[in-house]
Amino acid sequence: MKEIKEENSTNNEMGKRSVRWAVVLFYVYLHVLGITGILFLFTRANWITVFYFSFLVTISSIGLTAGAHRLYAHETFVATWQLKLFIMLSHTLAGVGPIQDWVFWHRMHHKYYCTERDPYNHKKGFFYSHFISNLLSAPSDIETYARDIDMRDIETDGYVWTQRKLYWILFIVFGLLLPINAPVEYWGESLANSFLIIGAARLMITTNISWLVNSALLVWGLEKGAKFPVDDNSVFFLSKSYWLNYHYVLPWDWKNDEFGTYETGFATFIVKMWRELGFINEMKTATTDDVRNALCKIATSETTLKEALAEIQKNAEAIAYREKLMFHH
Numbered sequence: 253m254k255e256i257k258e259e260n261s262t263n264n265e266m267g268k269r270s271v272r273w274a275v276v277l278f279y280v281y282l283h284v285l286g287i288t289g290i291l292f293l294f295t296r297a298n299w300i301t302v303f304y305f306s307f308l309v310t311i312s313s314i315g316l317t318a319g320a321h322r323l324y325a326h327e328t329f330v331a332t333w334q335l336k337l338f339i340m341l342s343h344t345l346a347g348v349g350p351i352q353d354w355v356f357w358h359r360m361h362h363k364y365y366c367t368e369r370d371p372y373n374h375k376k377g378f379f380y381s382h383f384i385s386n387l388l389s390a391p392s393d394i395e396t397y398a399r400d401i402d403m404r405d406i407e408t409d410g411y412v413w414t415q416r417k418l419y420w421i422l423f424i425v426f427g428l429l430l431p432i433n434a435p436v437e438y439w440g441e442s443l444a445n446s447f448l449i450i451g452a453a454r455l456m457i458t459t460n461i462s463w464l465v466n467s468a469l470l471v472w473g474l475e476k477g478a479k480f481p482v483d484d485n486s487v488f489f490l491s492k493s494y495w496l497n498y499h500y501v502l503p504w505d506w507k508n509d510e511f512g513t514y515e516t517g518f519a520t521f522i523v524k525m526w527r528e529l530g531f532i533n534e535m536k537t538a539t540t541d542d543v544r545n546a547l548c549k550i551a552t553s554e555t556t557l558k559e560a561l562a563e564i565q566k567n568a569e570a571i572a573y574r575e576k577l578m579f580h581h
């Protein structure tokens with residue numbers, strides 16, 4: 253861990269970022285209208301609208317967590333074209349901009365984690381990481397260190413490319429007009445209700461889910477030395493753990509949930525389901541044996557932490573590849 257921090261702490265400065273006031277205004281409106289929409293959801297909406305709202309939020313959140321985060325940002329597994337198409341559309345429905353931008357900023361966050369160059373710098377607190385960072389412009393020297401972020405896999409992905417080229421058309425049609433029109437057209441919901449609930453409230457929730465993927469550690473993560481049993485202190489939906497810290501060390505592990513659990517959680521369940529249905533393969537995860545071997549080698553000073561982590565990743569990739577071959581035969 254020490255070595256990782258040391259490596260990240262070099263070359264710390266970041267160019268100036270300014271407040272994008274038009275974006276601030278947009279999100280203020282979205283949140284005011286969205287909160288009104290949530291009130292309407294509980295007081296005035298048709299029951300079908302409530303189910304429809306939950307359905308759309310669920311689909312969008314799958315596109316964000318299992319899709320943009322686990323598949324695209326960290327390549328924790330390989331997906332078939334049908335699944336990629338689904339992820340592209342469900343991510344568009346979430347209304348948080350193209351996958352390419354999302355992945356770029358998330359990879360930057362991982363590469364420069366907790367340094368001045370980290371766009372969602374956790375050291376500056378939850379409010380900065382979750383809200384402020386999303387309202388600021390890109391740093392003035394973005395071009396310089398964007399070169400250090402490897403985006404070749406994303407830039408050559410046809411679904412990501414199509415989404416980026418047609419983003420506004422796709423979002424306005426599939427993410428806005430069709431979803432808002434459906435309740436009015438098919439079960440007689442009022443246009444005002446549909447606009448506030450399916451338009452504003454839904455996008456407010458999906459935007460916050462997207463932002464949470466970058467700030468989750470500050471909500472679900474345990475503080476160093478905290479006296480809680482790991483994974484055993486559920487308070488309402490807050491199941492605090494160290495798994496978020498784990499994600500910043502081994503981000504390619506598909507089992508690591510965005511919101512503090514390991515091998516459980518909703519997005520993980522969806523990924524497991526995709527595996528059973530044959531939509532994904534080459535799933536990378538750290539095995540207990542590899543972790544134990546790595547710890548043993550570190551303890552006997554045969555290897556450094558950095559080398560040990562690289563070895564765990566290499567073994568995980570080899571196992572994933574073998575599974576892919578078995579899947580084909």
Ligand SMILES: [Zn+2]
Nearest residue numbers: 325326358503
């Ligand atoms: Zn990540």
